[in-house]
Amino acid sequence: MPPLLPPDSTAAGFIQPTLPPAPPRHFCTDCGVSRTAQPKRCGQACQFIQPDYPVLETAVHGRTRRLPGQSVDAPAEHSTDELFFGPHERMLQAALARPLPGAQWTGITTRIAEKLLQNGEVDAVLAMAPHPDDPWRPMPVVVTRAEDMARCRGMRMGYAPLIALVEPALQQGYKRLAVIGIPCQIYALRALQPELEREHGLEKLFVIGTPCSDNTTTERFHEFLALISPHPEDITYLEFRADYHVEIRMRSGEVKALPFLSLPLSQLPPDFFPMTCRTCVDYTNTLSDITIGYMGGQGQQWLLVRNARGQHLLETLGDEVVVKAPGSAGSRAGAVKGFLKNVERAAGGLPLRRMPNWLRPLVSWLMPRIGPRGLEFARARVEMKALETMVHLQREEPARIKTMVPEHVIHLVRPYGLKPEASTTPK
Numbered sequence: 001m002p003p004l005l006p007p008d009s010t011a012a013g014f015i016q017p018t019l020p021p022a023p024p025r026h027f028c029t030d031c032g033v034s035r036t037a038q039p040k041r042c043g044q045a046c047q048f049i050q051p052d053y054p055v056l057e058t059a060v061h062g063r064t065r066r067l068p069g070q071s072v073d074a075p076a077e078h079s080t081d082e083l084f085f086g087p088h089e090r091m092l093q094a095a096l097a098r099p100l101p102g103a104q105w106t107g108i109t110t111r112i113a114e115k116l117l118q119n120g121e122v123d124a125v126l127a128m129a130p131h132p133d134d135p136w137r138p139m140p141v142v143v144t145r146a147e148d149m150a151r152c153r154g155m156r157m158g159y160a161p162l163i164a165l166v167e168p169a170l171q172q173g174y175k176r177l178a179v180i181g182i183p184c185q186i187y188a189l190r191a192l193q194p195e196l197e198r199e200h201g202l203e204k205l206f207v208i209g210t211p212c213s214d215n216t217t218t219e220r221f222h223e224f225l226a227l228i229s230p231h232p233e234d235i236t237y238l239e240f241r242a243d244y245h246v247e248i249r250m251r252s253g254e255v256k257a258l259p260f261l262s263l264p265l266s267q268l269p270p271d272f273f274p275m276t277c278r279t280c281v282d283y284t285n286t287l288s289d290i291t292i293g294y295m296g297g298q299g300q301q302w303l304l305v306r307n308a309r310g311q312h313l314l315e316t317l318g319d320e321v322v323v324k325a326p327g328s329a330g331s332r333a334g335a336v337k338g339f340l341k342n343v344e345r346a347a348g349g350l351p352l353r354r355m356p357n358w359l360r361p362l363v364s365w366l367m368p369r370i371g372p373r374g375l376e377f378a379r380a381r382v383e384m385k386a387l388e389t390m391v392h393l394q395r396e397e398p399a400r401i402k403t404m405v406p407e408h409v410i411h412l413v414r415p416y417g418l419k420p421e422a423s424t425t426p427k
């Protein structure tokens with residue numbers, strides 16, 4: 001039996017079913033499928049086993065992304081960027097006119113879900129709240145009251161079994177759902193969606209996705225915080241910004257921007273990022289109805305409206321949101337090639353930049369000014385992620401390349417000389 005939801009009476013106002021422990025799985029981010037009544041569905045639902053993006057893109061958006069040399073029913077101006085970012089109808093730079101306290105950026109993600117609950121368009125929202133014992137630890141919750149969405153604001157680092165909450169929520173009678181999730185969770189949700197509709201009464205589903213990269217366990221993330229501050233327990237916010245700085249906010253209200261190049265990456269263990277997150281193939285959450293990130297936003301949020309449901313989600317914000325066309329500047333080629341060299345040199349560990357300390361401040365100053373910016377920055381990050389996937393799989397799990405790497409990733413790495421064939425390079 002899947003776990004039943006307790007009555008809507010938790011002290012926090014959230015509903016949290018008690019879940020069974022996750023069975024051991026190789027290449028797993030504990031998205032929640034393994035904790036359901038039918039854990040064998042991992043075989044069909046897992047992003048890391050045998051994903052089929054064209055089939056799911058067609059089911060969700062009515063078409064696949066445009067790949068080089070293919071013609072699909074998509075506006076011509078999207079032909080290049082769909083290779084990087086997946087099917088979309090519009091891309092926007094965006095911000096809430098009044099940013100919400102506690103939000104990671106301005107709070108577009110949680111505000112859309114809040115509006116859906118307010119308007120009575122959904123019965124419940126599945127999202128991550130901070131764990132009461134550790135605010136950095138994600139805790140999946142079912143939210144039924146609009147006012148409780150505020151407490152889901154902000155980014156946590158780590159994994160938590162969001163998808164295990166879908167069937168208990170449906171059993172409880174919440175048949176119209178919105179789910180906020182990262183790509184490996186949303187892949188599983190979309191793969192199971194037909195069964196959830198057919199056998200569990202799912203009537204309506206809105207998917208609000210965020211991009212995701214470089215996730216790790218909450219425990220490991222605490223090690224990172226301890227390296228960047230003598231008072232890691234006072235860090236309340238962290239974000240890798242598109243201007244090549246990490247922003248941290250302290251409990252005292254102090255805000256610091258640390259240049260990427262000054263981060264103590266060499267002090268982190270080589271397995272700091274698990275293989276799942278080093279080889280994941282869907283940076284921009286292409287199966288969501290709307291993706292809400294920052295990479296192409298030049299200091300603001302970046303929206304990818306992927307289909308009519310996504311457009312509706314954006315419209316629920318009315319004039320609360322201010323949007324404009326995203327910009328693009330600089331050229332990514334040099335940065336991406338340099339990144340590839342570092343990944344290859346790091347021999348399976350973290351991509352370290354071998355640069356003398358005296359040069360770092362100068363390069364940190366130059367990068368936001370002459371490096372790729374806006375959409376070009378987002379393209380660079382997507383290419384870097386695709387290259388990382390190929391290099392790590394070739395080195396550590398070559399047999400997976402055939403089943404796990406979708407065609408769009410092959411297209412992305414080809415200009416940099418990488419091919420899908422398993423490398424013969426010894427580990």
Ligand SMILES: Cc1cc2nc3c(=O)[nH]c(=O)nc-3n(C[C@H](O)[C@H](O)[C@H](O)COP(=O)(O)OP(=O)(O)OC[C@H]3O[C@@H](n4cnc5c(N)ncnc54)[C@H](O)[C@@H]3O)c2cc1C
Nearest residue numbers: 103104105106107108109110127128154156213293294295
């Ligand atoms: C681990 C991680 C890595 C990310 N990396 C990138 C990136 O490289 N580039 C980029 O453009 N964007 C990235 N994002 C997304 C970026 O943080 C979002 O753009 C942002 O959270 C949305 O801002 P907001 O103010 O609208 O969100 P808010 O309104 O503050 O809402 C944030 C939402 O994120 C969800 N959430 C928080 N932590 C987790 C988690 N650990 N797992 C699943 N869901 C969670 C919560 O449910 C919450 O609803 C990442 C997000 C995560 C969780």
Ligand code: SF4
Nearest residue numbers: 028029031034042046
């Ligand atoms: S990530 Fe999800 S679908 Fe994949 S093995 Fe883990 S629990 Fe199963």
Ligand code: SF4
Nearest residue numbers: 184212213215277280
């Ligand atoms: S980086 Fe990829 S695999 Fe890791 S948590 Fe994010 S979406 Fe999942």
